[in-house]
Amino acid sequence: MIFSIGHSTQPYAAFRDLIVQHGVTAIADVRSVPFSRHTPQFNQSPLKAQLNSDGIAYVYLGDVLGGRPNDQNLTTDGVADYAKMANSPSFEKGLDRVVIGSSNYTIALMCSERDPIDCHRCLLVGRALHVRGLSVFHILSNGDAQSQVEIEGKLIRLARQNPAQSDFFASDQDLLNRAYELHARRVAFSEPRESQARAGERLSMER
16 A cells, blocks of 8 residues: 655644554655755755654655656656656656565655645556556545545546547546546646747757
């Protein structure tokens, strides 16, 4: 079983209480940039120190499971492409580390976004772990835990309600795949327009 949680803007003590409530013994930080000016209590160094003092292990995996790829080949039109990222060797190695670690720890993947359905920890990492056969649960701010299966059900319902996605003949799996793709594209990391423009200029010059 793997958990996930978004630290959002809550105090560290509230965050700690949530993970302790669910028996979490290790945090896997999947933020590409483990720092925040708005919530300094969740910057990497102080967070690791606080967790360790509370008997909770910490490991940084944002370099392999983060939502902001450094490789431009893992983006499409300047937007992080979760399908490409999920097939990258480094991502697979990151998943392996989580799976191996779960044999000794109860792990929670941690990012900053409050709602899991709007975060790569669910749409990318949670999905991939679920495909591997692990049970994935997302800890919510009210203390409840929502399963990856429940979130997928919500994605399918949203897809069926959207005329642009709905297809009378489509299977639930086809709808789910499309819903993942479209929702991920809406919330995935996007390069600033200036960077995209420069990339376009470079491409034109190369041609």
